Amino acid sequence: MARWKPDARGRLQRAALELFAERGFEQTTALEVAERAGVTERTFFRYFPDKREVLFDGAGELQRVIVESIDSAPATLAPIDVVGAAMQVGAGFLEGGREYSRQRAAVIAANPSLQERELLKLASLGAAVAEALRRRGAPELTAALAAEAGVSVFKIGFETWIGDDSAPEFRQCIRSALDQLTSLTAASTRTEQAPDSTTSGTPPQSAAPLSASPLSASPLSA
Amino acid sequence: MARWKPDARGRLQRAALELFAERGFEQTTALEVAERAGVTERTFFRYFPDKREVLFDGAGELQRVIVESIDSAPATLAPIDVVGAAMQVGAGFLEGGREYSRQRAAVIAANPSLQERELLKLASLGAAVAEALRRRGAPELTAALAAEAGVSVFKIGFETWIGDDSAPEFRQCIRSALDQLTSLTAASTRTEQAPDSTTSGTPPQSAAPLSASPLSASPLSA
DNA sequence: CCATCAATGTCAGTTACTGCCATCAGTCTA
DNA sequence: TAGACTGATGGCAGTAACTGACATTGATGG
Numbered sequence: 436m437a438r439w440k441p442d443a444r445g446r447l448q449r450a451a452l453e454l455f456a457e458r459g460f461e462q463t464t465a466l467e468v469a470e471r472a473g474v475t476e477r478t479f480f481r482y483f484p485d486k487r488e489v490l491f492d493g494a495g496e497l498q499r500v501i502v503e504s505i506d507s508a509p510a511t512l513a514p515i516d517v518v519g520a521a522m523q524v525g526a527g528f529l530e531g532g533r534e535y536s537r538q539r540a541a542v543i544a545a546n547p548s549l550q551e552r553e554l555l556k557l558a559s560l561g562a563a564v565a566e567a568l569r570r571r572g573a574p575e576l577t578a579a580l581a582a583e584a585g586v587s588v589f590k591i592g593f594e595t596w597i598g599d600d601s602a603p604e605f606r607q608c609i610r611s612a613l614d615q616l617t618s619l620t621a622a623s624t625r626t627e628q629a630p631d632s633t634t635s636g637t638p639p640q641s642a643a644p645l646s647a648s649p650l651s652a653s654p655l656s657a
Numbered sequence: 658m659a660r661w662k663p664d665a666r667g668r669l670q671r672a673a674l675e676l677f678a679e680r681g682f683e684q685t686t687a688l689e690v691a692e693r694a695g696v697t698e699r700t701f702f703r704y705f706p707d708k709r710e711v712l713f714d715g716a717g718e719l720q721r722v723i724v725e726s727i728d729s730a731p732a733t734l735a736p737i738d739v740v741g742a743a744m745q746v747g748a749g750f751l752e753g754g755r756e757y758s759r760q761r762a763a764v765i766a767a768n769p770s771l772q773e774r775e776l777l778k779l780a781s782l783g784a785a786v787a788e789a790l791r792r793r794g795a796p797e798l799t800a801a802l803a804a805e806a807g808v809s810v811f812k813i814g815f816e817t818w819i820g821d822d823s824a825p826e827f828r829q830c831i832r833s834a835l836d837q838l839t840s841l842t843a844a845s846t847r848t849e850q851a852p853d854s855t856t857s858g859t860p861p862q863s864a865a866p867l868s869a870s871p872l873s874a875s876p877l878s879a
Numbered sequence: 880c881c882a883t884c885a886a887t888g889t890c891a892g893t894t895a896c897t898g899c900c901a902t903c904a905g906t907c908t909a
Numbered sequence: 910t911a912g913a914c915t916g917a918t919g920g921c922a923g924t925a926a927c928t929g930a931c932a933t934t935g936a937t938g939g
Contacts, residue, residue: 884936888933892928893928896923906913907912908911
């Protein structure tokens, strides 16, 4: 009908963020987003696999930047330092759009299903970082832990940067978190003594996994 | 119609895990789960807010056990040690149901939307742990980082425990991850030198947040 | 002017949920 | 013991997120 409008994807993204910020994610229909963008609902789902994904288009870029940083780091650097540096590079990638980041973070914080998607993206980032570390020779467990630590630092650094107007640059927030993590683990006074397993009154066996007890015991067939 | 059947919740949970394991999560309808459990689809959604939640009933219990462990830890213990001990208590809570944990983990690993839900549960656990740490006087940043570290160790310990038949007890896996984390951060050789921000060719400003670039620049209004 | 291709529009259909109301058995009470 | 009450369900209609199949349209190359 109407003439051919370019940048449908971008218009959908902007329309979505606006509407989600105004009425909230759940109170906004994919159809409404599409209409504001001047396209059909069907077109919305051609650009994005689901309604949430319209807010996460840049995750792939961020991940790529961080992984590239790791791949190009000097081979002699310790895994934790490689990851720390990579997270600062990632921070530099976002540094320019603080207001946008704020708005987007607010929308996500207001909806659990959006939080889930963000956590999945971060998990994906963690997996990619771990793989990159293994690529440069880090042992399995080391790679996994360093990656998780890096993502945690990034996440916490981001929250600090976003949440505090007087906060320094994003990169600086990450540096602080990194230092904090180092002193945290260094502060361990633990001897070889494992804490009493029944501390909280939980019997050693029985116990349900991440799910309810009714299922645990036997092969949950009954 | 039929006489009153007890434990509808438990039957739904078992039916769901069976069907999800057989045909996969997406290939299984909420209606099918309900029918196998001998109830209506409507009843399924009375017990669980959504189809995924039927697999995560025990998350609350695990969280409670861990938080209680933190609350009852000696006040002198360093945050990282408190968290480490708490995660071992949590591990003890699941220790008895390894086979169940395996099956459940396999189902979850096979579906992204289930992974998302699991990540949300873990994030909730992390938030609760951080809060418990603050309650005992830990500074904001310290609490957040120690909590994240604890959850990471728990997650990695769990994967080790589940994925390797020759792996030791869950608690042992966590201990290993904990030690590994300590030596990891201690291995940092970083000076006060921050890595070059433009390492990966990203200009200091511009840059898109966690989302695509088209939106970043201005207040994304245009 | 016609074949073609990419980006859309149209439509019908499945499925996850939700609100509302009826039913049914067990219980408490006058 | 009839009647009110309550807790757990069944039934049903309706919304909204996706999806597959097919028609349309505008720009392009020959």
